[in-house]
Amino acid sequence: MDSATSDARTPLGTSADNGLKIVVVGGFGVGKTTLIRSVSEIRPLNTEETMTRAGEAIDDISEVREKKATTVAFDFGRITLDARNVLYLFGAPGQERFWFLWDRLFSGTLGAVVLVDTRRIDDSWYAIDRLEHHGTPFIVACNDFGGPAHAPQQIREALDLDPHVPLLDCDARTRASGKQVLITLVEHVRNRYAAQAPHTPQELAL
Amino acid sequence: MSRPGRDDSPDRLYTLTGGRARSAPDNPFDLVTIVVAECDPAPGMQSEHAAILRLSQLPTAVVELAAELKLPVSITKILLSDLLAAGRVSARHPRKAAVPDPDVLEQVLVGLRNL
Numbered sequence: 001m002d003s004a005t006s007d008a009r010t011p012l013g014t015s016a017d018n019g020l021k022i023v024v025v026g027g028f029g030v031g032k033t034t035l036i037r038s039v040s041e042i043r044p045l046n047t048e049e050t051m052t053r054a055g056e057a058i059d060d061i062s063e064v065r066e067k068k069a070t071t072v073a074f075d076f077g078r079i080t081l082d083a084r085n086v087l088y089l090f091g092a093p094g095q096e097r098f099w100f101l102w103d104r105l106f107s108g109t110l111g112a113v114v115l116v117d118t119r120r121i122d123d124s125w126y127a128i129d130r131l132e133h134h135g136t137p138f139i140v141a142c143n144d145f146g147g148p149a150h151a152p153q154q155i156r157e158a159l160d161l162d163p164h165v166p167l168l169d170c171d172a173r174t175r176a177s178g179k180q181v182l183i184t185l186v187e188h189v190r191n192r193y194a195a196q197a198p199h200t201p202q203e204l205a206l
Numbered sequence: 207m208s209r210p211g212r213d214d215s216p217d218r219l220y221t222l223t224g225g226r227a228r229s230a231p232d233n234p235f236d237l238v239t240i241v242v243a244e245c246d247p248a249p250g251m252q253s254e255h256a257a258i259l260r261l262s263q264l265p266t267a268v269v270e271l272a273a274e275l276k277l278p279v280s281i282t283k284i285l286l287s288d289l290l291a292a293g294r295v296s297a298r299h300p301r302k303a304a305v306p307d308p309d310v311l312e313q314v315l316v317g318l319r320n321l
Contacts, residue, residue: 009270009274012240012266012267014264014265016240016298018301019236019267020314021238021300045274046273047273047278050278071278078267078270079318079321081318086240087317088237088238090237104280105279106237107236108236175321182318183315183318186314186318187315190311193305193306193311
């Protein structure tokens with residue numbers, strides 16, 4: 001029936017047993033899917049979650065039947081890290097209704113990349129606020145759209161970014177740049193938890 | 207390609223899960239739980255159950271199943287919990303912890319640097 005779809009799939013390794021998540025958050029058109037595509041071993045796929053107006057993921061079927069439910073769509077890609085670990089990258093819209101689903105979909109996420117278009121920097125304020133609220137480690141990556149270069153300090157000030165949050169430029173179209181974004185995030189996550197561990201000096205190597 | 211679920215009538219989703227819309231609080235499936243079929247599809251099986259068993263002959267994450275089935279994640283989880291209860295699939299859950307395991311973080315970094 002749908003063998004054409006199935007045949008095109010790239011399967012996981014038979015010993016894969018630990019799925020990991022990283023979320024790329026950003027406004028419409030900022031390049032989330034482009035970034036995911038640049039590093040993913042599969043063509044990015046799209047799926048969605050359904051929720052009621054109240055923000056609960058369809059907890060009451062009558063809401064669905066009366067078409068009060070709404071949906072949040074997201075893209076994802078995948079990187080097989082080794083025989084057991086497989087990393088899923090999720091591209092998530094930063095708009096308000098999406099955050100109702102954060103805990104349901106992205107609990108246990110390693111961390112998040114906030115992808116920023118420096119021409120529309122205020123698109124990112126809400127996402128950064130929510131990530132801080134959820135206590136999710138994150139970094140900020142400015143996708144290069146060929147506009148005038150901004151000094152990092154200007155961007156930090158415009159985003160009101162905590163000094164310990166890494167900020168870097170990237171070109172979401174290239175694999176090397178996408179890879180560097182992910183490495184920067186995971187190093188930040190590692191350093192953050194190492195700093196929180198007992199008997200460890202409170203320092204953050206950035 | 208149309209987005210999964212978007213054009214489905216709510217009645218279809220209702221029928222698929224026998225009227226259940228909620229993933230029970232104890233539904234063990236995460237977005238990245240890896241599912242493996244433990245049997246072949248059988249005649250008379252609900253077509254979505256059969257499709258899951260075909261798709262998960264090799265290990266496949268919940269989110270990939272949802273995308274292939276073009277169903278919302280929560281509906282996919284309900285279908286999976288039926289199959290798990292019947293012993294027709296097994297599940298490899300992510301190793302979740304309040305704080306990520308430093309060893310796993312190092313493995314992630316090694317894997318990313320090898321990209």
